[in-house]
Amino acid sequence: MLGTDFVYASSYVRSQEGKLLSSEQLRSMTESKNIDDICKVLQDAGYGSEGNALTAANYQEVLKEAEASFFAEVKELSKDSKALNIFCYPADYHNLKVLLKAESLGVDRDELLMESGTISASEMAKSVKERSTMNLTENMASALAEAVDVHARTNDPQMIDFVCDKYCFADIIEAAEASKNSFVKGYVSLWIDTVNLKTFARVKKMGQPWNYFENVFIPGGTVDLQVFLGSYEDDFKQATEKFQAYNIAKAVSEGGEQIDNSGDFTLLEKICDNLLVEYSREAKTVTFGLEPLVSYLVARQNEVKAIRIVLAGKLAKMSPELIRERLRETYE
Structure with missing residues (x-):
């Protein structure tokens, strides 16, 4: 696709960039003594809804939904450009890891599954349970087979992570190469x-x-x-x-x-x-094209990570200084 194909999409994400939390806002959150006040600021910034307001108790769920929403929105704007799958494949492989580890332990960890992948969490669960590769990419199918085999031989759950990461980036590289960007x-x-x-x-x-x-x-x-x-x-x-x-x-x-x-x-x-x-x-120097969409998703991912760091730190009663030490740079 040409850069001119992304004129509207680029303009839209540029307008959304202005709504990203600033480093000053994040700093103020670390100083706040009331976690409810922090949640109110985040609610005003678009995290949560009237029917599911963000709170200290449900922030993980709300942030997961927000991430899925950001991905879906940008994918639609990009006319489903396969290049943006570079941000979706990690969710697919995260789900694969969760499902394989849960299976090995005989437990249900569906609450950890993500909906921002290229395949729905329910479809991935079915694929793992039935050892079916019909809906998987070739790399996902290889990851499923190899992770099951390696874990059976080593009984080391970390090997599931390593195997899945290897194949995840194989899919990501293919999507990046196909973008020709x-x-x-x-x-x-x-x-x-x-x-x-x-x-x-x-x-x-x-x-x-x-x-x-x-x-x-x-x-x-x-x-x-x-x-x-x-x-x-x-x-x-x-x-x-x-x-x-x-x-x-x-x-x-x-x-x-x-x-x-x-x-x-x-x-x-x-x-x-x-x-x-x-x-x-x-x-930021690109007027329109795939670049603004990719950078916007990076910014949103970084923002969600920052919110998690702040709220988890506050709930753990960390000092503002320690929380700030863990915060990443913002996109601004």
């Missing part, structure tokens, strides 16, 4: 680099051998597998130099330093998320 392809490439870095950090912390990481590494990013493997025996301070040429260098140096010093992954994950927001801001 350099901005979308660049975003996906950076996204994969951040996922690989977070996996690299966690696998090292678990004390797993290098070949374990080799098996869960996701191809398609700018950072080659050998760069990670060449840093496997180093602490992050030593590894920093090897990542200097890449966009994730700051996450390695600053986030890695926190991991070396305290074992805390919070800063690394925050910087990785911020890198994606910073990249998405490049779309």
Whole structure:
């Protein structure tokens, strides 16, 4: 599709960007002593409805519904451009993970399922239960078969995550390539680099051998597998130099330093998320096209994550300072 095909859609999401929560609003929420006041601000910002007002008790449900609504709205605006499936496939694979783990434990965790994927949660549940691949992409079918097999052999639920993530990004890469849009392809490439870095950090912390990481590494990013493997025996301070040429260098140096010093992954994950927001801001220079729609969804995802951080922090009685430390950059 040409950029001119998105004239109305681009104009519409630009108008919606003005309704995004500002960093100042989020900061004020962290300072608020009354969680009901925070919920009122969020209700005014469009989270929740008259029949289902956002509260401290139901905020997870309301945010999940809001995310699904944002995705549906932008998909419709994009005339169902397959490129936007890059944001929908993670929900599909999240559902696949939830269903397989619940099945292995003999429990029902349907409340954790998401409706923002390319396949409804009920269809995915049926596919898993019946081991049917009729409604699945080729990669989803492979993920289902491999995750079941690997979990049966290892009894390690984390392997379900790793297998599903690998195939999820295979679907995402296919959608990005099909878009023939350099901005979308660049975003996906950076996204994969951040996922690989977070996996690299966690696998090292678990004390797993290098070949374990080799098996869960996701191809398609700018950072080659050998760069990670060449840093496997180093602490992050030593590894920093090897990542200097890449966009994730700051996450390695600053986030890695926190991991070396305290074992805390919070800063690394925050910087990785911020890198994606910073990249998405490049779309502000594009008048119309697929880019504004992609950046708007990134902004909305980031906003929902910020709201979860604030409300979860308030419910856990965290200090405003600690909550702010966890907040990501906003799109503004």
